[in-house]
Amino acid sequence: MHQHLILASSSPRRKELLENVKVPFKVVVSDVEEIVDPKLPPSEIVMSLAEQKAGAVADRFKESFVLGADTVVVYEGNILGKPENTEDAKRMLTALSGNTHQVLTGVAITFQNEKIVFYEQTDVTFWPLTEDEIENYILTEEPMDKAGSYGIQGLGSLFVKEIKGDYFTVVGLPVSRTVKELRTAGFKLK
Numbered sequence: 001m002h003q004h005l006i007l008a009s010s011s012p013r014r015k016e017l018l019e020n021v022k023v024p025f026k027v028v029v030s031d032v033e034e035i036v037d038p039k040l041p042p043s044e045i046v047m048s049l050a051e052q053k054a055g056a057v058a059d060r061f062k063e064s065f066v067l068g069a070d071t072v073v074v075y076e077g078n079i080l081g082k083p084e085n086t087e088d089a090k091r092m093l094t095a096l097s098g099n100t101h102q103v104l105t106g107v108a109i110t111f112q113n114e115k116i117v118f119y120e121q122t123d124v125t126f127w128p129l130t131e132d133e134i135e136n137y138i139l140t141e142e143p144m145d146k147a148g149s150y151g152i153q154g155l156g157s158l159f160v161k162e163i164k165g166d167y168f169t170v171v172g173l174p175v176s177r178t179v180k181e182l183r184t185a186g187f188k189l190k
Contacts, residue, residue, distance in 0.1 A: 003188055004064040008057035013153065013172045014069055021175055023182070023189060030068065032056035042074045046106030047117050054108040054115075065187050068108040071172045073148025075101040080148040089138050089149040096148065096159075098128035103148070103170045107178055109185055116181050120174035122165030124152070129159060 005025040007014060018025055030053040036045045054068030073080040075095055083089035106119040142156065143149035150156030152163075152170045168175045183189065 004061070005182070005187060006057055006061055006064050006066045008053045008066055008068040011069075011172055017168060017171060017173045017175050021179060023179065025067070028057050028061070030054070030056040034070075042072055042077075042079055042102075042104055043106075043119050043121070045079065046070050046072050046104045047108065047119050048106070050106035050108040050119075051115070051117055054110045058110040062112065065109060065111045065182065065185065067178070067182075068110075069105055069173050069178075071103065071105040071147055071169075073101055073103050075099070075148075082145055082147055083143060083149045086138050086144075089143045090134055092149040093129060093134045093137070093143065093159075096126045096129075096150070097134070098126060100125040101148065105169045105172060105174055107174065107181070109178075109181055111185050111187070114185065116185055118177065118181065120166055120169040120177055122163055122167070122169040124160060124170060125162040126159045127161045133159075 006028050007025045008028060008030040010029045015027060032052045034049055034052060036048050049070035050068045054066045058066040080092050100123055102121050102123055104119050104121045109116040137155060140155055142151050142154050166174045
């Protein structure tokens with residue numbers, strides 16, 4: 001029986017991370033309406049969102065492995081989503097300046113009636129940022145579609161003083177743990 005892996009995500013970064021490690025897959029975007037209880041801890045929220053994404057696609061592909069993922073940035077216990085506008089981006093980057101925050105990526109793998117759900121957390125510390133650095137970065141528009149208003153794999157990398165944990169968790173998919181869990185689930189990799 002030929003196995004298929006479906007990535008239930010429109011993220012170009014997740015797609016690229018899987019391609020880099022030569023995992024064969026196809027993309028089927030889940031159009032699930034994300035519903036979470038904001039009172040839950042961020043780790044449970046991110047796993048729930050990953051599960052919702054995978055579940056929405058798994059219903060249509062019963063014989064495939066489906067991979068869903070979601071990433072959040074957490075500072076002082078609050079989830080920082082994608083910025084609503086430039087002021088929101090400035091507010092977030094100003095808060096992160098000179099401080100340590102957490103990036104959590106939740107992953108859900110479904111296959112037939114089985115499910116593996118986990119999350120990884122990485123601590124990211126920013127250098128202190130000047131107002132000019134923040135405003136110039138916002139002008140590039142890179143922060144506008146990123147949780148926490150920065151992309152670690154782009155110009156946002158210039159703000160990072162230190163990371164503790166898996167770099168790829170911050171990009172959007174903890175690749176090594178994901179591949180380990182796929183193998184555990186029975187997915188055959190060459």
